Amino acid sequence: MANINDVAKLAKVSRGTVSNYINGVKIKKDSAIRVQKAIDTLHYVPNQAARTLKNQDSDLIAFILPTIWTPFFAELTYYVQLELQKNNYKMLLCNSQNDYNLELDYIKMAMEQKVKGIITITYSDITPYITSDLPIVSIERYLNEKVPFVTSDNFGGGQLAAKELTQRGARKLLMVVRHLPDNLGITERINGFVDYCQHKKVDYDVHLDKGNSEDFSTRLEQFLLEAYKNDCRYDGIFAATDRYAEYIYHSFKKLNWTIPDDVQLIGFDGAKSFSSQHLFISTIIQDVEKIAKLSVTELLRIAMTKPDCPQQKNIIPVTFGEFTTTKHI
Amino acid sequence: MANINDVAKLAKVSRGTVSNYINGVKIKKDSAIRVQKAIDTLHYVPNQAARTLKNQDSDLIAFILPTIWTPFFAELTYYVQLELQKNNYKMLLCNSQNDYNLELDYIKMAMEQKVKGIITITYSDITPYITSDLPIVSIERYLNEKVPFVTSDNFGGGQLAAKELTQRGARKLLMVVRHLPDNLGITERINGFVDYCQHKKVDYDVHLDKGNSEDFSTRLEQFLLEAYKNDCRYDGIFAATDRYAEYIYHSFKKLNWTIPDDVQLIGFDGAKSFSSQHLFISTIIQDVEKIAKLSVTELLRIAMTKPDCPQQKNIIPVTFGEFTTTKHI
Incomplete structure (x- = not known):
């Protein structure tokens, strides 16, 4: 493959002139024409590492998130990458698997690579x-006042779920959630749900599971079988995520309770597994595309201007998506 | 932040010695101890771009695929990243959105970045x-004899789907597929299905849709409504992907045909939207984790040894996953 010396030789300029041209430093017009012509003739590919070193800057953005393997994170990654691409940035994908040390490794790596910036969803205090x-x-977790923060309105979403169930005739609500003290989004969903029920004097319980993630569906099924084998009075369930809602939906297939006639069910996320998927569980929908776009916009803005003032919190509204697990009103 | 000169000064060695140490070039033992101590004291972060330039090598792998936003691609990306991470490589995620020019841009970009290598799923001739x-x-597409190739046994999977439907009592089979002439995996699934039916003298049709991706579910529903509104004889359907199977499943909800009693349905992929998801559509399962691991292993092997001999084709067996849309036998 051709190197920078070959280009310089063919263009009859110095190596430094070629280097300046590649790095966007102004050179004489006739030299520029000769250099570009030589680059084209030789199919010369400039070395990005050299340019990065010279500019102390790169076109890489590190995207650190717990996993790519859920509909929400897959959709979010899709839109973040699309938005970066529009702005000529590339994504370094970092799945932290919820491991604090791995998150720190990725942050250190990002600094080493001289990335332009980081977009992160972390459940740890970094x-x-x-x-x-x-x-x-930071998406979903507030870090400090200097770090722009983009999140769905989780509190409002919890309120909305309780409201939609109540308006559709549910009289005794249950919220199902796994205990994740570091996940502020989930905590806010609980707070919003409880807030609505208390203010509107709606009868409610919160089933807070404290076990591990792997066996949650099994424990949850056990809980539901116990609760519903006698004449359970819960007629409206709010699951903290669509995944939990899916567990509940499948458990009810084993019971003599039908959805939505006996029990109505609302999840949270509204992310699809693929863009043309038909959702069937009614849910509180996060605007994933907007979260992605705003995160990229905010990052590029602070990367350009390096502001020293407090950053704003961007709280994005959620909406109710009516599908097959709630009654029509 | 501390730079290399600060480290050299504190360690009382030259800048070159520090540089050698960072790049793994052997230096005197007592110098090495002093340099490491200075690095720790100053929280010095070496600049990866400088190391890349020096070594003309990096720890980046570009992963180019059409999209991240399907269960199959999300799961594949998850496992590829996990495997790269175990080997201390990082993933540059490149979604080509099935755009040939964008794929070429990514390949050019990968060469510029001096990546260690590329893992790609492409439906174009690159x-x-x-x-x-x-x-x-290359995953799924055979490029040439020098490029290692990792794929599921798509032909065997097509045969297996026809066999499983027939063994479960289906007498008139239908394969549903969208026309994707460049997608060799899909083409092989059709070939395998047809091969089995012809050899075993099973009655079959292939419904080959030639429209765009966006409206496929609508067109497919129209086709099924027409076919089944009279006494349609298809009692076993093989969908070329789980996504198509999901479309069919939802269309049947609008018809007076029950699954699996009247019609049995088998998809292809078996990928989950998240690791603990319960699949409900019977399907031909690709071993996504194995495809990911083998692709990374093959890439690192050829990156190390730069072999000049023909590369092997790795064809990975598929299995039948029996869920709720086929009869028990």
Whole structure:
């Protein structure tokens, strides 16, 4: 493959002139024409690493998230990448698997690679490791006042779920959630749900599971079988995520209770497994595309301007998606 | 932030010595101890771009695929990243959105970034743009004899679907597929299905849709409504992907035909939207984890050894997953 010396030789300029041209430093017009012609003739591919070193900057953005393997995270990654691509940035994908040390490794790696910035969904407190040199945007978790923060209105979503169930005739509500003290989004969903029920004097319970993630569906099924084998009075269930709602939906297939006639069910996320999927569980829909776009916009804005003032919180409204597990009104 | 000069000064060695140490070039033992101590004291983060330039090599792998946003691709990406991480490589995620020019842009970008290699799922002929300098592994599409190739046994999967439907009592089979002439995996599934039916003298049709992806579910529903509104004799359907099977499943809800009693249904992929998901459509399961692991292993092998001999084709067996849309036998 041709190198920079070959280009310089063919264009009859110095190596430095070619280097300047590639790095966007102005050179004489006739030299520029000769250099470009030589680049084209030789199919010369400039070395990005050299340019990065020279500019102390790159076109990489690190996207750190717990996993790619849920509909919500897959859809979010899809839109973040699309938005980066429009702005000529590339995504370094970092799945932290909810491992705090791996998250820190990725942040360190991002600094080493001289990435332009980081977009992260973390459930750990990474604030001690954030330096002011590195632009960062946090989705769902508020880190500190300097870090732009993009989140759905989880509190409002919890209220909305309780409201929609009540308006559709449910009289005794149940919220199903796994205990994740570091997941502020989930906590806010509980707070919103409880807030609505208390203010509107709706009868409710919160089933807070404290076990591990792997066996949650099994434990949840056991809980539902116990609760519903006698004359259970819960007629409206709010699951903290669509995944939990799917567990509940499948458990009810084994019981003599029908959805939505006996029990109505609302999940949370509204993300699809693929863009043309038909959702069937009624849910509180997060605007995934907007979260993605705003995160990229915020990151590029602070990367350009390096502001020193407090960053705004971007709280994005959620909506109710009526599918097959709630009654029509 | 500390730079390399600060480290050299504190360690009382030259800048070159620090550079050698960071790049794994052997230096005197007592110098090495002092350099490491200075790095720790100053929280110095070496600049990856500089190391890349020096070594003309990086720890980045570009993963080019049409989209991240399907269960199959999300699961595949998850496992590829996990495997890269175990080997201390990072993933540059490139969604080509099935756009040939974007694929070529990504390949060019990968060469510029001096990535260690590329893993790609492409439905275009990118062979003219592959150089022997850049290790590449292709999933699903055979490129040429120098490029290692990892794929599921799509032909065997098509045969297996026809066999499982027939063994469960289906007498008139239908395969549903969208026309994708460049997608060799899909083509092989059709070939396998037809091969089984012809050899075993099973009555069959192939419904080959030639429209665009966006409206396929609508057209497919129209086709099924027409076919089944009279006394349709198809009692076993093989959908070329789980996504198509999901479309069919939802269309049947609108018809007076029950699954699996009147019509049995088998999809293809078996990928989950999240690791604990319960699949409900019977399907031909691809071993996604194995495809991911083998692709990474093959890439690292050729990146290390730069072999000049023909590369092997890795064809990975598929299995039948019996869920709710086929009869027990």
